[in-house]
Amino acid sequence: MNNPIIKVTQLVKSYGRHKVLNNISFEINKGETVALIGQNGAGKTTLFSLLCGYLKADSGSMQLLGEQPGSQALFGKVAALPQDAQLDPAFSIGQQLSFYGQLQGLTGREARAETERVLALVDLAAHYHTKAGALSHGMRKRACMAQAFIGSPALILLDEPTAGLDPANALHIRELISDLSQHASFLISSHNIFELERLCNKVLYLQDGQLQQHNAQPNESIAHLSLQLATGKEAAAINSDEVCQQLRQLAGVKEVSAGRNHEYQLSYQPQVVDDFDIRLLQCLAANGWQYKQLSKGKTLEQQLFARKQAATVLS
Amino acid sequence: MSMMLLLRQIVLFSQVELSRLWLTRRGLMTLAATAVVWFFLLRYAIAPASDILQEPNFQKSLTAAFGMLGLHQLLNWPAPELTLYWMLSLILLPILCLAFTANQLSGDAARGTLRFISLRSSRTAIVLGRFCGQLAVQLCLILLSLAATLIISTVRQGSISWQAIEAALLISCHLLIVLMPFTALMTVFSAWARSSRLALSLAIVSLGVVFGLLSWLIYHQPDMAFLLKYMPGAQIWQLIPAQGWQSLQLAALPLAQTAVFLLIAQQILSRRAL
Numbered sequence: 001m002n003n004p005i006i007k008v009t010q011l012v013k014s015y016g017r018h019k020v021l022n023n024i025s026f027e028i029n030k031g032e033t034v035a036l037i038g039q040n041g042a043g044k045t046t047l048f049s050l051l052c053g054y055l056k057a058d059s060g061s062m063q064l065l066g067e068q069p070g071s072q073a074l075f076g077k078v079a080a081l082p083q084d085a086q087l088d089p090a091f092s093i094g095q096q097l098s099f100y101g102q103l104q105g106l107t108g109r110e111a112r113a114e115t116e117r118v119l120a121l122v123d124l125a126a127h128y129h130t131k132a133g134a135l136s137h138g139m140r141k142r143a144c145m146a147q148a149f150i151g152s153p154a155l156i157l158l159d160e161p162t163a164g165l166d167p168a169n170a171l172h173i174r175e176l177i178s179d180l181s182q183h184a185s186f187l188i189s190s191h192n193i194f195e196l197e198r199l200c201n202k203v204l205y206l207q208d209g210q211l212q213q214h215n216a217q218p219n220e221s222i223a224h225l226s227l228q229l230a231t232g233k234e235a236a237a238i239n240s241d242e243v244c245q246q247l248r249q250l251a252g253v254k255e256v257s258a259g260r261n262h263e264y265q266l267s268y269q270p271q272v273v274d275d276f277d278i279r280l281l282q283c284l285a286a287n288g289w290q291y292k293q294l295s296k297g298k299t300l301e302q303q304l305f306a307r308k309q310a311a312t313v314l315s
Numbered sequence: 316m317s318m319m320l321l322l323r324q325i326v327l328f329s330q331v332e333l334s335r336l337w338l339t340r341r342g343l344m345t346l347a348a349t350a351v352v353w354f355f356l357l358r359y360a361i362a363p364a365s366d367i368l369q370e371p372n373f374q375k376s377l378t379a380a381f382g383m384l385g386l387h388q389l390l391n392w393p394a395p396e397l398t399l400y401w402m403l404s405l406i407l408l409p410i411l412c413l414a415f416t417a418n419q420l421s422g423d424a425a426r427g428t429l430r431f432i433s434l435r436s437s438r439t440a441i442v443l444g445r446f447c448g449q450l451a452v453q454l455c456l457i458l459l460s461l462a463a464t465l466i467i468s469t470v471r472q473g474s475i476s477w478q479a480i481e482a483a484l485l486i487s488c489h490l491l492i493v494l495m496p497f498t499a500l501m502t503v504f505s506a507w508a509r510s511s512r513l514a515l516s517l518a519i520v521s522l523g524v525v526f527g528l529l530s531w532l533i534y535h536q537p538d539m540a541f542l543l544k545y546m547p548g549a550q551i552w553q554l555i556p557a558q559g560w561q562s563l564q565l566a567a568l569p570l571a572q573t574a575v576f577l578l579i580a581q582q583i584l585s586r587r588a589l
Contacts, residue, residue, distance in 0.1 A: 080434055095334070099327065
């Protein structure tokens with residue numbers, strides 16, 4: 001039996017006449033790492049704020065670990081990295097994180113040790129005594145993230161965790177989240193589809209105040225391949241129509257669609273041919289086409305937005 | 316929320332506010348500014364006026380002029396420096412308190428720091444903790460300025476009496492109680508406003524408007540004059556001639572006002588989007 005760590009039922013939130021969240025319902029189970037995706041203004045941050053208890057819902061119900069958001073029972077069990085929230089610039093980040101640890105019930109000594117641990121997690125161990133106001137944007141972001149790891153929270157909500165971080169630190173944070181997801185459930189909001197695709201096993205897609213649930217690792221009878229052909233002096237001249245025609249002739253292929261930059265999406269029936277990818281490579285070699293990238297499955301971007309793009313083109 | 320957890324968190328918030336006073340640049344600037352203000356008051360107002368207060372002719376004149384109002388009781392303090400400190404503080408500190416305590420919650424709310432805190436503490440604990448923290452900070456400042464006053468008195472008299480120390484303790488208790496409703500009032504406005512400057516402006520305007528409306532009401536309905544007794548700081552005029560620990564019986568009204576303001580602040584912060 002599933003044990004929902006977050007249970008949201010018919011949640012409604014409006015700002016004035018604008019209904020940001022319209023009757024959304026979903027559940028997140030223990031151990032899941034869930035992505036929250038949507039366009040700007042789709043209501044992601046509002047949903048985060050409601051789950052953290054920063055805002056009150058107009059109607060509907062929310063339960064985190066069986067408790068109302070903001071409940072005392074959740075102190076120390078639910079952690080969050082709110083968007084744009086900053087630490088107090090007057091105090092060192094170590095002082096502030098230790099204070100947060102003490103608010104969670106740790107003794108002064110335990111809070112200091114825990115602060116040193118979480119600062120080390122985000123590579124800020126040397127900045128215990130640095131004031132928040134003296135840190136760079138990226139370091140402040142990591143310090144804010146460190147506060148979300150204090151104690152042993154069962155649920156961690158991260159709103160744009162890698163926004164504003166350089167690529168090396170963004171990668172480090174992604175690896176950190178991946179490691180910690182063994183011990184805690186995550187709900188992560190981000191515009192970085194690449195990032196969410198690697199971290200999450202479930203997607204909540206907010207669109208026009210409605211929620212579309214999507215499994216990032218579906219078990220389907222139809223398999224997908226994403227192919228990008230190489231172009232340039234050494235590569236043969238490529239005609240997209242010809243490529244599509246050749247690919248459609250492969251056994252088991254259901255659908256081939258061409259995108260920009262010689263990208264192709266293939267849908268095929270894996271039960272028809274076991275070695276489809278080998279046959280595909282043989283087809284490319286026979287035609288003198290070199291591939292730049294070949295990956296199994298649709299990208300999350302394709303899964304979420306291809307239908308919308310198609311609808312836009314048709315209209 | 317369990318009472319033990321609430322008390323523990325209030326103590327933690329108070330410790331943070333004391334650290335802000337003693338360990339941050341802004342806090343040390345506040346201390347320096349307070350020291351400068353009190354230096355000038357002690358050096359150029361209290362010390363010279365203490366000598367005048369000691370003169371028998373002045374004491375006779377004061378008793379003759381203000382005996383009906385009980386102001387001659389001021390002469391009963393064990394040191395004239397304490398008399399002047401008492402009068403100056405009762406008038407000055409409530410006004411300074413409004414500015415000094417304006418940033419209890421608004422800065423943290425605007426910066427988003429309250430979002431981190433509210434995941435670990437109830438909003439009731441945040442309101443009470445910040446309020447108690449501000450009181451602790453003000454108590455520090457009162458004790459420091461009283462100590463300086465006692466030092467001046469000791470230097471002038473060549474010794475210090477136990478009565479003077481006891482009187483200083485009584486003064487610090489009274490001043491803390493006088494400042495409570497003003498601090499709590501600023502808790503209300505800082506829970507509501509987006510910045511400390513706006514909180515201070517709202518407090519000043521609100522006090523002015525309420526006082527103006529009451530004056531207008533009393534002008535047309537003299538029977539309503541009793542309402543003025545419920546304004547914050549209304550007991551100050553009764554306190555000026557008060558002496559001895561029994562004068563703490565005047566604390567009931569400011570304590571009640573404080574409780575009401577804190578309840579309002581808690582309600583505002585509980586409903587506020589962070």
